[in-house]
Amino acid sequence: MAKDTKNLVGKPITFKILRYDPDKDTKPYYKTYQITLERGMTVLDGLMHIKENQDSTLAYRKSCRMGICGSCAMYINGLPRLACQTQISELNSPVVVVAPLPNYPILRDVVPDLDPLFIKHQNIKPYIIREDKAELEKPTGEFSQTPEELERYIQFSYCIKCGACLAACPTVSTSDLFIGPQAGAQAYRYIADTRDDGFNERLQVLDDKYGVWRCHFPGACSEACPKGVDPAFAIQLLKREIVARRFGFKSAPKPAPLAPKPEKAERRPGIPEAPAPTVGQ
Ligand code: SF4
Ligand code: FES
Incomplete structure (x- = not known):
């Protein structure tokens, strides 16, 4: 049964990261690192910690750190995920395996060629x-x-x-x-x-x-x-x-709504009406 790593806060976590430098390596290989799990730590936090404190040669992509830019998608414990949105504690494993997204060429380490x-x-x-x-x-x-x-x-x-x-x-x-x-x-x-x-x-x-x-x-x-x-x-x-x-239809019949329609909400007091259109009146 998988361990509940929420109980591992303050304890060591192993990162097993795929490394590949096309200028030096003939093929990719895995390298392991140990970090101490802190509360709220994401996989991206772990990678940043490793780069700053253990191995400055590690390459990965990131920008917004809030699930908006899409640049930190990686293959984490067997699934494609955003590293900045993946809590280590939710992986239910003391080992975090990180590789670049499958189906893309590798530029370097966990950076795919998109x-x-x-x-x-x-x-x-x-x-x-x-x-x-x-x-x-x-x-x-x-x-x-x-x-x-x-x-x-x-x-x-x-x-x-x-x-x-x-x-x-x-x-x-x-x-x-x-x-x-x-x-x-x-x-x-x-x-x-x-x-x-x-x-x-x-x-x-x-x-x-x-x-x-x-x-x-x-x-x-x-x-x-x-x-x-x-x-x-x-x-x-x-x-x-x-x-x-x-078959001659201009467009397929409208598909069923994608989400259940919400009940018409009461306008909250103090919220102004949307402004009128500026053209076409
Ligand atoms: S998984 Fe595909 S569809 Fe979803 S946000 Fe990423 S690129 Fe877009
Ligand atoms: S760093 Fe932007 S989505 Fe993860």
Whole structure:
């Protein structure tokens, strides 16, 4: 039975970290370090402690330290996770094994080369595409949306580009060319947006043998996502959208709401009304 490491505060924890310097090493190897577990210590805190006090050559990525930037995604005790959001005490193990995200080349130590993630993201044109270019140049009104229209894609817009979903995906592990969960979720985020006209521009990438049809829906990407995005669901919605449009529908029927609708909340006293739109009146 796993030990409850909450009881190990003040006691030694072993970090087993994959090390690899392409200028010196012929292949990656593991190196171990001992630290003393402090209350509230995350895996990233542990790595920083090791770098500052034991081995300044250790390389890892981090920036925000609050689960926002996505740069600290690593393979921690067998799962892709954000190091800054992973409490050592919650791993239930006195040994913390840290490796770079699988399915990416290693740049150095636990730093993966995220080019495959960003190239796939770029390929699906992750921005609003409009046919009415003149309206974009000289807007005559706001591109407003109803709350229901926003609900169709909002959860997919929470992606922080950490790359954990690609690391978890069994299809990516067998084919570098597969579009992958992150780009799939972002493609749906824009296609489901009522302000976007870019479906046909993205179709060549999506409706391809390495596009959405290669996803067998194992769902590992959605399990791995630290922000609650559901890329596996987005890819199934893309399949539905492609088929619907092929049979002559402008768009697939609206999917079921992604989250239960909250009861209409009473406006709290003292909270002002939102300001009126500034154009299009
Ligand atoms: S979908 Fe989730 S796991 Fe994938 S890159 Fe975005 S935030 Fe990370
Ligand atoms: S350091 Fe930014 S998400 Fe972890």
